[in-house]
Amino acid sequence: MNVNTLKMSLRTLILLAAITMVAQGVAAEPTDGATDGDGYTAIGAGIALGLAGLGAGVSQAAIGSAAVGMLAEDGSKFGVALIFTAWPESIVILGALPLFL
Numbered sequence: 313m314n315v316n317t318l319k320m321s322l323r324t325l326i327l328l329a330a331i332t333m334v335a336q337g338v339a340a341e342p343t344d345g346a347t348d349g350d351g352y353t354a355i356g357a358g359i360a361l362g363l364a365g366l367g368a369g370v371s372q373a374a375i376g377s378a379a380v381g382m383l384a385e386d387g388s389k390f391g392v393a394l395i396f397t398a399w400p401e402s403i404v405i406l407g408a409l410p411l412f413l
Contacts, residue, residue, distance in 0.1 A: 328367045332360050332407060364407020368400040375400065 379393035 324370075325367070328363050332363050332367075360409075361404075361407045364404050368403045371400040371403070372397065 375396050379397050382389055383393050
């Protein structure tokens with residue numbers, strides 16, 4: 313992997329993590345007597361879930377292609393490839409957490 317690509321990926325990951333944290337904070341903010349479905353809560357939860365899904369998709373694209381290459385060279389590493397391919401889905405689960413709070 314190119315060093316510039318790695319730096320850009322890390323910057324993008326940090327930016328998406330920061331936006332997701334801000335969106336979760338907006339979603340978890342008390343409503344002070346307002347209805348449960350007011351606009352800011354829905355926007356915050358939507359941003360958190362959307363960015364989490366986008367981040368998981370981007371990471372699974374790179375991990376999936378690397379896992380296929382690894383399996384082509386050594387088929388005994390299927391379990392490791394499966395774990396690393398499924399790992400980014402936990403990001404979406406954490407992004408969906410504000411929907412239930």
